[in-house]
Structures are given as C-alpha cells and as structure tokens.
Amino acid sequence: MCQLLGMNCNTPTDVMFSFTGFAERGGRTDHHADGWGIAFFEGKGLRHFVDHQPAFESPVAGLIRRYPIKSRNVIAHIRKATQGEVALENCHPFVRELWGRYWVFAHNGDLKDFHPRLHAGFQPVGTTDSERAFCWIMQELAKSHAGVPSVQELTLTLRELSARIAQHGTFNFLLSNGQALWAHASTHLCYVERRHPFNQAKLADEDVSIDFAQHTTPNDRVAVVVTAPLTTNETWTTFQPGELKVFVDGALQA
Amino acid sequence: MCQLLGMNCNTPTDVMFSFTGFAERGGRTDHHADGWGIAFFEGKGLRHFVDHQPAFESPVAGLIRRYPIKSRNVIAHIRKATQGEVALENCHPFVRELWGRYWVFAHNGDLKDFHPRLHAGFQPVGTTDSERAFCWIMQELAKSHAGVPSVQELTLTLRELSARIAQHGTFNFLLSNGQALWAHASTHLCYVERRHPFNQAKLADEDVSIDFAQHTTPNDRVAVVVTAPLTTNETWTTFQPGELKVFVDGALQA
Numbered sequence: 001m002c003q004l005l006g007m008n009c010n011t012p013t014d015v016m017f018s019f020t021g022f023a024e025r026g027g028r029t030d031h032h033a034d035g036w037g038i039a040f041f042e043g044k045g046l047r048h049f050v051d052h053q054p055a056f057e058s059p060v061a062g063l064i065r066r067y068p069i070k071s072r073n074v075i076a077h078i079r080k081a082t083q084g085e086v087a088l089e090n091c092h093p094f095v096r097e098l099w100g101r102y103w104v105f106a107h108n109g110d111l112k113d114f115h116p117r118l119h120a121g122f123q124p125v126g127t128t129d130s131e132r133a134f135c136w137i138m139q140e141l142a143k144s145h146a147g148v149p150s151v152q153e154l155t156l157t158l159r160e161l162s163a164r165i166a167q168h169g170t171f172n173f174l175l176s177n178g179q180a181l182w183a184h185a186s187t188h189l190c191y192v193e194r195r196h197p198f199n200q201a202k203l204a205d206e207d208v209s210i211d212f213a214q215h216t217t218p219n220d221r222v223a224v225v226v227t228a229p230l231t232t233n234e235t236w237t238t239f240q241p242g243e244l245k246v247f248v249d250g251a252l253q254a
Numbered sequence: 255m256c257q258l259l260g261m262n263c264n265t266p267t268d269v270m271f272s273f274t275g276f277a278e279r280g281g282r283t284d285h286h287a288d289g290w291g292i293a294f295f296e297g298k299g300l301r302h303f304v305d306h307q308p309a310f311e312s313p314v315a316g317l318i319r320r321y322p323i324k325s326r327n328v329i330a331h332i333r334k335a336t337q338g339e340v341a342l343e344n345c346h347p348f349v350r351e352l353w354g355r356y357w358v359f360a361h362n363g364d365l366k367d368f369h370p371r372l373h374a375g376f377q378p379v380g381t382t383d384s385e386r387a388f389c390w391i392m393q394e395l396a397k398s399h400a401g402v403p404s405v406q407e408l409t410l411t412l413r414e415l416s417a418r419i420a421q422h423g424t425f426n427f428l429l430s431n432g433q434a435l436w437a438h439a440s441t442h443l444c445y446v447e448r449r450h451p452f453n454q455a456k457l458a459d460e461d462v463s464i465d466f467a468q469h470t471t472p473n474d475r476v477a478v479v480v481t482a483p484l485t486t487n488e489t490w491t492t493f494q495p496g497e498l499k500v501f502v503d504g505a506l507q508a
Contacts, residue, residue, distance in 0.1 A: 043341060044341075045344075045380070046343070059317065063313065087297060088300070089298045089299035091299070097377065099374075121374075121375060123351065123353060
C-alpha cells in the first residue's frame, strides 16, 4: 500500500519531523520502495520533488530531511506500484495548472476499469490509474466552474467527483491548490490537528521526539493527514469510508 | 540579463560540469541573484527544481552540483528580475502538460505590451511576461495540432509563434518536451556540439577542467546551448537574431 502525507497550516511550517518518520516507510520499516515524491506550496509557487529511488536512500529525500522548507500546504507520497511501472513519470504527487493555480494530487489505492473520457485539456503523462483520476478531476472541475471558486464550492464538487471514482476501487487521495488541503478516504486515512498548547510528539517509525512548544507560537495551527498515524502519543482521528474532508489554515472545515 | 542553459544528448548525460560554471553566475561572478531553476527529463518523467534564493548559495543548487542526475534534455535558468517580483512562482523554467507530455520553458529577455488573449487552457500562475509567452505558445500549439506532431512540424509552428512574440521585445528562449530542444535567439544565444573525439574543456567562470574523453563513449553526442559561452577552449557558434534551432539526439537538425 502506498503512503500519503499531507500538511496544512496557518503559518509556513517545516515538515522535517513528519517527513523523517514518513520517509523511513519508503523501503526500510515498510515495503514502499517504488519511488516517492513531495510538493511544497510557497504562496502560489511550488517546489516539487519526485524520485523513483526508495525514499530512505534517495539523495533528494536526504535534502528534504536536512533543509527546512517552510510551507502552508505540503503533499507527500511513497509509492508501492500496483499499476504503471516504476518510472519517474509514475511518481506522485502529480501537478497540473488550472485557473492560474497549481494543483497537486497524490493517491493511495487501486482503481479497476477506470478509463474515463479525457478531452484535450488534461492528459496523463505516465501510466497510472492515479494520474488518470487526477486528470479527470481537473477536467471536471474546469467544466463545473468558470474561474477558481470558493473552497466551499470546490469541496461540494470534489465530493461528487470522488464518490464517482471511488466506485472503481480504493480511492484515498490528497489534493491541494495552495489554499486548502482536501483529503478523501476509501479505506485508510487519519488526521491530527496540532494547536496551542503544543506537546511533545514521538515518531512511531524512529526513535525521535520533538517538543512542538519550542518551535511554535500560541497562534500556530497545523493539520496533518496520513495513511497511518506517524506518532505514538497524539490522538489521530480516523476518516470514515467515503469521507472527504477539507483543511484550511490548519483547521478542519465543517 | 538572465542566463539560459540547455542540454540535449543522445545518451543520458549529467550536467554537473556545465551547471557548475553556470550556477556561479547566479549571484557571484555575475548579477543574477533573483532565483534560478533547472528541469531534467528522464524519459517522459521530469525533475523540476526552482528556488528564489541565488543559485550560488541555494542548498538545492548544491544538491544538483553534487548529485549526477543523468538526462537527455535539460533546461536551466538563472533569473535577473525585469518583470514580476522575486517569488517562487516567477522562477523559470515553467512546466505545463500538453498531449500527455511535459513541456519546459525558460526565457531571457523582456517583452513589452505582451498581453495575449489566454483562454482557459493555459493560465500563468506568476506575474512574468515569460510565463505569459509560454502559456500563449502552449495554447497556440494546442490549437494548431490535434495530437503531438513530429519535431519537424512543431519546429515550423514554433518558428511562426516565436517571430510574433519577438515583435514585443527580446525573446531568447529554450523549450523542450523531452524529445527535442528548441532554442530561439533575439540577441544572445550560442551552442556547441560535443562529439567524438572528445577533448578537455575549461570552465570560463571557475578554475575547473574536465576531460570529456574519460566520461564518454565514441557514440555520445551532446549539444549545449547557453546565453554566453561556458568554456574558454571550445568553439561556440552564435545564433543569428531571429533564429530558431532545434536539437535532437545531441545534434542540430537541418
């Protein structure tokens, strides 16, 4: 199973602590050695790193672990290939532009017989069911709204589209346009909201702890969404099957 | 003035030698401290690095200098902001998808009063004239061809489009879809073709030499296109104003 990691914050925050635990799952503590990727929004700009080497031995992952890139919206993915060969163009997250914004998408799961009609606008470059699903979502969003709609409107449209794709199989995904983080679960996804008073957290995959109180201000809010809890001493809330949640400024939206 | 660097080869080749000299121009030996970027094709896949820190002090540029990413098509850019603020979304190269392929574009120059009509398909994320020009090129390519045409057909279309944009100012650019490297000059661009027998080359910006014969086979062919010659002991050919050239498998196409 692939692993997803998403972070949404009200203040640019580095993802080094969460990524350290997450990257360990890329071939060492778990079996996801078919590539990985991570995308960081900085305002409307985007840093996008993908690698088809296992995350725990990738030089690019080493850079991410050491270099505190601060971002309000991050999506990372570690791949266990189910469809599509191990190749750079099949590494998530995928990126497209729509309405003058970058959109970033990563998927965990397996879609059967999902071959939607894709018009010229968004075509997959690789051969995964995931990129096909992303291109279809982008195409349908573009058809449904003339310009970039509100987060609330987008959430309604995405809820409909996700339900249609989820009929084809397991469809856990993360999506962001730099303004919000959308997360949809078919099977495995959970989240935690970190806010004042911040506590110490201990990584599940490595003997590493962090005292968030030393790295934050009382106003900071951070939401983290993952396939499986990253820490052993925080309360992670599990998504219900079919749930689409949206996070803005580090907080779950009603 | 911004700096452009493009490489097109018949065998995946690392760009470390050329990038070392090039990155020095990002704030140290020259005045281009407003960000930089580089994109490497690996098959249809793409690695894309951008940073709005000067290239000579960027940790990401440090990674590129040390880590031999092998690619047949590379485009790099060091930015001196003329239009658009210093921000990640304004760093070249820019990337879009068309016909199931990634397209990478970097520009050196300054376009006056260039505000073409852009339909929904390709919208700039940042605020540069360069990204506007790229979006317009993508839009016009999509209109001119139903699917991905031959390199020859694309070259004809690009020659027309470049001439129209170049009426608005200086338009030196590099473009690649992973199959070919197109280069258009208004003012400054030159290229070298490296092939058997390979010789020693000496960087103009740093006291570094390389003996290509030790790193190549007799069949290797590499074309390098840059704003200003990178080496002091190779013969660089200067582009004529208005020329669009295309390189495939490390060789200039007639």
